[in-house]
Amino acid sequence: MDTWKRLCGEVAELQRNGIAPESEEGQAVAKAWWDMTMEFTGGDMSLLPELLKFSENRDSMDVDFKEKMACMDDFVPKAMEAYFTELGYNPFEGVKND
Numbered sequence: 001m002d003t004w005k006r007l008c009g010e011v012a013e014l015q016r017n018g019i020a021p022e023s024e025e026g027q028a029v030a031k032a033w034w035d036m037t038m039e040f041t042g043g044d045m046s047l048l049p050e051l052l053k054f055s056e057n058r059d060s061m062d063v064d065f066k067e068k069m070a071c072m073d074d075f076v077p078k079a080m081e082a083y084f085t086e087l088g089y090n091p092f093e094g095v096k097n098d
């Protein structure tokens with residue numbers, strides 16, 4: 001959770017400074033975000049749909065947590081897309097988020 005909060009803070013700072021998700025700084029955050037995701041899931045790709053559901057289900061979250069989740073709305077998805085494009089694969093391809 002500490003890593004997630006730190007990364008959300010970094011995203012907020014990048015956004016305040018007008019730094020693009022595709023920039024070197026944005027890509028560093030994307031890599032750190034993906035590393036955090038892999039550590040959290042233990043590399044189990046079958047958990048990705050559950051993480052996607054969690055990030056979209058904000059109704060039950062407190063206001064502070066919802067504000068922190070705002071980093072997931074725009075910057076992080078764009079940064080991750082650019083990151084995976086650069087790597088030449090997308091681990092979310094074919095992942096259903098029912």
